[in-house]
Amino acid sequence: MSAINLTTKKIGNDEIAILTFDLPNEKVNKLSTPVMTELKAHIEKLQTSNYKMVVFKSAKPKIFIAGADIEEIQKLKTPQEVQVAVSSGQTIFNQIEDLPMPTLALVHGACAGGGCELILACDYRIATDDSSTRIGLPETKLGILPGFGGCIRLPRTVGLQASLDVILAGKLLNPKKALKIGLVDYVVHVNLLDGFAETQIQKILAGGAKKRRKTFQPRGVVNKLLEGPLKGVVFKKAREGVLKATRGHYPAPLAALDVVRKTYGMSDRTRALQIELEHFAECAVTDISKNLIHVFYLTEMVKKQTGVSSDVKGKAVKQLGVLGAGTMGGGIAYVAADKGIGVRVKDISYEANAKALKHARDLWAKLVKKKVIDNYQFTQKMALVSTGLDFAGFKNLDVTVEAIVEDMGIKQKVIGQTAAEMREDAIIVTNTSSLSVNEMAKGHPRPEYFAGMHFFSPVHKMPLVEVIRGEKSSDETIATVFELAKKMGKMPVVVKDGPGFLVNRLLLPYMAEAAFLLAEGMSVEKVDKAYVNQFGMPMGPFELMDSVGLDVCVKVLNIFRKAFPDRVEVPALMEKLEKNKARLGQKTNLGFYKYEGGRKTEVDQSIYAELGISAPTNPYSDQECLERGVFAMINESALALDQDKIVDTPHEVDLAMIMGTGFPPFRGGLMKYADTIGADYVRTQLTKYATERKANRLKPSSKLVERADKKARFYN
Structure with a gap:
């Protein structure tokens, strides 16, 4: 079956060709080798045709x-293989650019990577204003760079600064932004696209059907300076920005910057594309690119999954209840309403409900200020959120999220009350971060309609949702919650009930180990910097504890210790910290760090004396600090996977750790990283640290030892 259909249309006395992409049996169009071969055949026929215009x-x-x-890119192993594969794509896009008749791209929906590079080879571009329309070059997020001419054509189309903003960050632009920078010529409503396009085609044909070689002319004095005498400053600042954002862990943005720097203003297209090709080939064969593509596939897997192994489908969720108008409840209400779900928030006071509304209002107001949404959309979204002190309207709800105080007795009582006020087939989920879902389900008269839905804070930023399956949760309940999470723009991972579920179970030993390092003479700064600068974590373990809340960390650690007393230790200094209610972390503006207006300023040096420990001497290497923390997570992962079956596969561990903790994507995830260094090395180092530091908690687990003995990988 054909992936590209060629049809014709008469406009006046002129005939135009229309190439329509429609990859058979696929939800998306992608530029695979067969598709590119078919495209090349069409273009070669068009080169000698009498059509007055070509529309894509x-x-x-x-x-x-x-x-x-x-x-296809992932399978390429050598730079030579990459160059052969990608150069053919460059040739085809050159042929599109060189067609004797003008070309027009009609863009509705996602237009990314090679799709964006194709429309850049066209003369004219019209996009719809639909929310699904996103245009850009996300290649750097896969450890590569645009290779079909994007690094050459985008700067020539939209200018140096705007192109660097898109290419280096791997951005996808909404239609308004794409129009503003000149990436598209017009933006229209999807229902008007064909009619508007025909009008524009008539104008182009009436004007002589001329090709359009758009050369960017900087507008305004500042832009002219930046494009001319100050061009070097632009590249210098861009490089500094990349290094600040990536800390040098991601080579692709720097390679893309190098390509633009070398080719911007170059008249020789062949040479410019060769430079792009060489840099692309170097990046595509790196482990970093392979790891980032692995992460891409993890996210793609979720799109195809339902959360259950059976054929049961989830029910549609149009109305959502939220019990508790605190920070989590307000955040959940916001992300649901932002995706078009009606939300009813219930709390025990008008003041609490008002805070939830304000939280949502403030977040949407920021989007209005950034021109992501307009005032009409703002009003529409706000209208989806209502509040109350009673259960009025709960009979109309499909799902209710419980996000009240972390107290088992109170939760069970409220869940029972809520179930009595909802339809019998309605679902209740708990947002607990530490309490047993199975135990909580005892408060529900129909536990098959109960599960966990653990959001991470801040809800509007953190992509992960742990969907916790209780012993009695039905397939339909899990499938419904799984789809609801996706509808809310989240990445769901189904986990079995157990202490800490998945992410907290792995993360708490890591944070606890940082506290032991502190007690043994390491400084807060040195440990955190090692994790951020060397390993690539978004923040170090001490800043993370401040973010979570020191009281919460200790509470969950104690739950964890009670569940696994043979291997979990709680540092004495953590319990000291919990007693100081003025030092609970970011929420009290004081923890391991000082905070002003929610922003970290500096380490609070008085913390050492307060904890009764001497000034840090930093007796250990960065390697030991990193390995003790990261290997503690790998050790626990082996048990969670192989013994307790908290999740089914290493894919879910990697996805959860990346989306829930910011584990460095360029390392591919915790399990991918464990495979890179090998279970035997992890066992050897943990044995060494357990012995030298008299730390029984660091002894290799039985399941890790099994893997090391068998030289088994987490990924087969």
Whole structure:
């Protein structure tokens, strides 16, 4: 079956060709080798045709072209293989650019990577204003760079600064932003696209059907300076920005910057594309690129999953209840309403409900200020959130999220009350971070309609949701909650009930180990910097504890110790910290660090004396600090996977740790990283640290030892 259909249309006395992308049996269009071969055949016929214009469009409802076939790129092993594969794509896009008649791209839906590079080879571009329409070059997020001419054509189309903003960060722009920078020529409503396009085609044909070689001319004095005499400053600042954002762990943005720097203003297209090709090939064969593509596939897997192994489908959720209008409840209400779900928030006071409304209002107000949404959309979203002190309207709700105080007795009571006020087939989920879902389900008269839905804070930023399956949760309940999480823009991972579920179970030994390092003479700064600068974590363990809340950390650690007394230790200094209610972390503006207006300023040096420990002498190497923390997580992962079956596969561990903790994506995830260094090395080092530091908690677990003995990988 054909992936590209060629049809014709008469406009006046002129005939135009329309190439429609529609990859058979796929939800998206992608530029695989067979598709590119077919495209090349069409273009070569068009080169000698009498058509007055060529239009590119898609038959997919929300997709123009999602990009190249990532699987093909992942399989390429040498720079030479990459160059052969990618150069053919460059040739085809050159042929599009060089067609004798003008070309027009009609963009509705995702237009990413190779899709964006294709429309850049066209003369004219019209996009819809639909929320699904996103245009850009996300290649650097996969450890590569645009390779079909994007590094060459985008700067020439939109200018140096705007192109660097898109290419280096791997951005996908909404239609308004794409129009503003000149990436598209017009933005129209999807229902008006065909009619508007025909009008524009008539104008182009009436004007002589001329090709359009758009050369960017900087507008305004400042832009002219930045494009001319101060061009070097632009590249210098861009490089500094990349290094600040990536700390040098991601080579692709720097390689892309190098390509733009070398080719911007170059008249020789062949040489410019060769430079792009060489840099692309170097990046594509790196372990970092392979790891980032692995992470990409983890996210793609979730899109195809339902959360259950059976064929049971989840129910549609149009109305959501939220019990508790605190920070978590307000955040949950916001992300649900932002995706078009009606939300009813219930708390025990008007003041609490008002805070939830304000939380949502403030977040949408920021989007209005950034021109992501307009005032009409703001009003629409706010109208989806209502509040109350009673259960009025709960009979209309499909799902209710419980986000009240972390007290088992209170939760069970409230869950029972709520179930009595809802339809019998309605679902209740708990947002608990530490309490047993199975135990909590005893408060529900129909526990098959109960599960966990653990959001991470701040809710509007953190992508992970742990969907916790209780012993009596039905497949339909889990599938419904799984789909609800996706509808809310989150990445769901189904986990079995157990202490700490998955993420906290792995994270708490890591944070506890940082506290032991502190007690043994390491400084807060040195440990955190090692994790951030060397390992690539978004923040060090001490800053993370401040963010979570020191009281919460100690509370969950104690739950963890009670569950696993043979291997979990709680540092004495953590219990000292919990007693100081003025030093609970970011929420009290004082923890390991000082905070002003929610922003970290500096380490509070008085913390050492307060904890009764001497000034730090930093007796250990960065390597030991990193390995003790990270290997503690790997050790616990082996038990969670192989013994307790908290999740089914290492894929879920990696996805959860990346989306829930910011584990460095360029390392591929915790399990991928464990495979990189090998279970035997992890066992050897943990044995060494357990012996030398008299730390029984660091002894290799039985399941890790089994893997080391068998030289088994987490990924087969």
